[in-house]
Structures are given as structure tokens and as C-alpha cells.
Amino acid sequence: MTKVIVTGAGGYVGIPLCQTLLQKGYEVVALDRYFFGEDKLSGILKHPALTVVKDDIRYCNTSIFKDVEAVFDLAGLSNDASAEIDVELTKSINYRGSERFAKAAKEGGVKRYIYASSASVYGAGSKEALKETDSLAPQTEYAKSKVAIEQVLTSLKSDTFSPVMLRNATIFGLAPRMRFDLAINIMTMRAWKERVVYIMGGGEQWRPFVHVNDVVAAFVLMLESPLEKVHGEVFNVGSSDLNFQIKQLAQFVVDVVPNVKIHVIPDDPDKRTYNVSFDKIQKTLGYSTKIQVHEGIVEIKQALEKGVLNPDDPTCYTLQWYKSLLSWEQRIKNLSYDGKIL
Secondary structure, three states: OOEEEEEOOOOOOHHHHHHHHHHOOOEEEEEEOOOOOHHHHOOOOOOOOEEEEEOOOOOOOHHHHOOOOEEEEOOOOOOHHHHOOOHHHHHHHHHHHHHHHHHHHHHOOOOEEEEEEEHHHHOEOOOOOEOOOOOOOOOOHHHHHHHHHHHHHHHHOOOOOEEEEEEEOEEEOOOOOOOOOOHHHHHHHHHHHHOEEEEEOOOOOEEEEEEHHHHHHHHHHHHHOOHHHHOOOEEEEOOHHHEEEHHHHHHHHHHHOOOOEEEEEOOOOOOOEOOEOOHHHHHHHOOOOOOOHHHHHHHHHHHHHHOOOOOOOHHHOHHHHHHHHHHHHHHHHHHOEOOEOO
16 A cells, blocks of 8 residues: 655645545545644544644654655645745745755655645736746745745755646635635635625736645646656646636626625735646646536535535634634743643
8 A cells, every 4th residue: 555645634635635545545644733623634534544643844753754655745834824924934834844844755765745836936927828937926925935845846856756846726615624715715605604705906816726626636646647747847737717817706606696796895906916827737647627616616605505614613714713823822821830721
């Protein structure tokens, strides 16, 4: 049985990735701090091929790589806003932590290293249909960290260590650790709960989109494809048919959720705009997405209606949840005596 590590295993993409790998017969080491709750893994916790490791990529023992064939690296502060809370913390995790883990994986004999980068590295794209070879213009600390680790992995490439970097489009859709801080997801939730959709930044900006299950499929494809096709490569992950302006998303939502008003908020123009080409992954590996935007909107709406999703679950809002954790940490420090509260 092939053994793999998934970092960020308790996250939005990490949990469905672990589920899929287990279904396909892999032995999975699920590494995470589990800030959003280990209970999100409830569907697979008792699986005999799953090992849950509650640890940190910055500090974990490198013995974890023993007999590991591949690593899926999804760890890190996971969006633009969260990465801006504390720039030094972001550098510690997303830069130095990811670099440490990749180097340790290579030294530990890992053959494939599959890294979750982001299409946000294109930043303010200067043209449409941006390819993997086009210039990068990261606008945020999060995007800059992705560029930095891509460069680290490229430098680590060797005959025995094969990194591949996936620049994921903006993800949407239903998952066990739900996120309501992603464009399609939050628009759908607010439309259902508040009967309103807000278009931030004027709505003219372009984004590519991809369903969470299609992202998982791309990660697994990188593990199972012939090594020579993915060795040291960078792939945009998504579909050229799913490049949309933010204002178009609002119309998709109101087509599914009735009696909803659209409010355009133009005061804070969003300079991040990128329209991306996905020809390389399709032509090289035969990859194609399966799930359209309206299908993602429908599944979220239905989950809300059935009570499967709780729109008030604080763990669904990444930035606010991280801020809460930091606040609790400070309160505990202030109240504790000799390392105890009571």
C-alpha cells in the first residue's frame, strides 16, 4: 500500500483529498494543527489506513517521512486576508515552514511533492488567458508566499525528488470543513440567509473558478500520472470555461436562489484580476473539470436548506476564526497562573 502525507489535512481541500486517497487504497498520514476541529474528519477517523498527526510543519519530527512515497502540501494560512493578520506569522508558516518541510521531505526520501499553489500569483494580470510561463504579479502576502515556495521547490528538483506545483483557481463547493470566505460560497450563503448578494470591488475583476472535488481530482492525477509528465512542472488547475467576472457570479446565484437583491459596492476597487488558461493541464494530462458553478451553488443551497450546513458556524470564516484563536490565546495568557486557569 502506497503511503502518502497530506498536510493541511483538516482543511477545505485537505479533508476531501484524504477521503479520496483512502477510497483509492492509499495509506494516508493526515498532518494538521486542526484549528477548525478534528471532528470535521469524523467520516474517516476510524479508517484503518488513516493516521492522524496533530503537528506543525514548522516543528514536526522528520521521521514522519519514513516509507512515504509522496507529499501533498496544503498547509499554511489559507487566504489573502488571513495571511495579512501578522506578516511575520505568515512568513513563519507559509514561507519558512513550507520550505523546511519540503527540504526535509527530499532528505527523507520522498519521491513526489505536490504543492498547493494558487492562481492568485498572477495578481493583476496584464492580459487574458494567462499561462504558466507568463509573468507573475502577486498582490498579497499570501500570493507572494506561493511564488516563493514554487521557487524553492524548483531549486530542489532532482533525479530523486519530483515537485509539481498546482496553481488552483478560486475554489467553490461543498466540503466537510466549509468555507464561507470564498466568492461563490459566501454569495450563495448570503443570498439564502439574507436575500442579498454583495459585489465587492465593483465586480469588474476576473477570477478563474474550480470546484473543490475537481481540485482533489487534480491532486490525485499528479500522484498517478507518469513521472516524466509532472516532474518539476507547474499547472494551472481549473477550466477556461470557468473564468468569470465577479459580477457574473451574482447573476448565477440569483438564478438559483429566488427573491435576492444585488448590491454593488464600488468603493474599494479590487486590483487582483486574472483570467487564466488551463490548456496545459488538459493537453498534457487529459484533465478536465466536471462541476459547473451553478451546480456548486445548488449543492450549497440544498445543504443550507436541509440543515447540513450551519451558516453561523464560526469555523466557516477563516479570518475571523484565526482572530478568535489569537484572542483566546492572549486571554488565557493573561488569566493563567502557574500555567493554569483555575
